[in-house]
Amino acid sequence: MxxxxxxxxxxxxxxxxxxxxxxxxxxKPTKALVGKxxxxxxxxxxxxxxxxxxxxxxxxSYAPWSVRAIASKETGDIVGNMNCHHNPMPFALDGNExxxxxxxxxxxxxxxxxxxxxxxxxxxxxxxxxxxxxxxxLSISPENNPSLALAxxxxxxxxGSHIDExxxxxxxxxxxx
Numbered sequence: 001m002x003x004x005x006x007x008x009x010x011x012x013x014x015x016x017x018x019x020x021x022x023x024x025x026x027x028k029p030t031k032a033l034v035g036k037x038x039x040x041x042x043x044x045x046x047x048x049x050x051x052x053x054x055x056x057x058x059x060x061s062y063a064p065w066s067v068r069a070i071a072s073k074e075t076g077d078i079v080g081n082m083n084c085h086h087n088p089m090p091f092a093l094d095g096n097e098x099x100x101x102x103x104x105x106x107x108x109x110x111x112x113x114x115x116x117x118x119x120x121x122x123x124x125x126x127x128x129x130x131x132x133x134x135x136x137x138l139s140i141s142p143e144n145n146p147s148l149a150l151a152x153x154x155x156x157x158x159x160g161s162h163i164d165e166x167x168x169x170x171x172x173x174x175x176x177x
Contacts, residue, residue, distance in 0.1 A: 002064050006123045008074065009116065011082065014067040016056055023050035034069050037077040041108040048104075052083055062087050064131075065101060070120050072111075079116055080107035082124060088133045093159060093174065098134035100174070117150055129177035136177065139170040151175070 004011040014022075018033035023046050031038045052066045065084035072079050082105040091100035103124070107116045125136055138156060140147045148171075156173035164170050 002127075004068070004123050004127045005073075006119050008072065009079075009120055009123070010071045010073055011068040011120055011124060012071055013064065014069055014081075016053060019049045019053035019056070019067060022046060023053055035071060035076060035078045037075065039078065039108050041106075042078060042081070045106075048083070055086075059087065068124070070105075070107070070116065077111075078108075079111040080105065080120070082106075082120055088128070088131065091135065091137070091174075093135075099132050100135040100137055101128065101133055102137040102139065104139075112146070118153060121150075121154060125175075125177045134177055135174050138173045138175075139164065139167075140173060141167060142169055142171055 002013055012034075015033060018030055021030040021033065022043060025043060025046060027038075027043070030042070034042070049067060055062045056066050065087055067081055067083040069078045070080040070082060071077065082103060085102040085104065088099040088101050090097050103121070105117055105121065121136070128136070136154075138147070138151055139162075140151060142148075151173045154175045156175035158171050159174045160172040162170055162172065
């Protein structure tokens with residue numbers, strides 16, 4: 001398993017069995033696989049875990065890009081999660097083509113506004129760069145001011161907009177690794 005560490009965090013790759021148990025809402029086995037300090041928030045988007053499970057099963061090379069638990073080194077608490085929507089893939093912008101991934105992330109209450117998302121994304125980005133990824137894509141609701149501020153802090157540039165079937169209007173941001 002490929003874990004990524006920072007001074008405060010461990011980005012733990014979530015095993016297939018934990019994706020399946022999360023998708024099924026099985027709390028006890030998920031805690032045994034992911035971490036005993038797992039909040040109810042972990043289970044709120046069970047459809048995402050099912051989707052990532054299906055992607056991993058269809059293409060095992062997707063594994064390192066799947067869901068990661070963001071764990072506090074100090075307490076062991078699972079403070080959030082992150083995942084890529086797909087394997088690295090060619091992306092063209094302004095006549096240049098490079099490998100990119102689209103990333104999603106969540107930091108659970110009460111750990112928000114502590115720089116955790118920034119720290120986790122920067123660490124993941126450094127790792128992704130070693131795998132040939134040149135850019136990260138973020139889709140952010142125009143109403144999500146904390147994520148918009150984070151995108152700015154990461155140096156992301158708005159490159160477009162779209163309407164997501166589930167989340168509604170989103171602006172698309174890209175930043176280089």
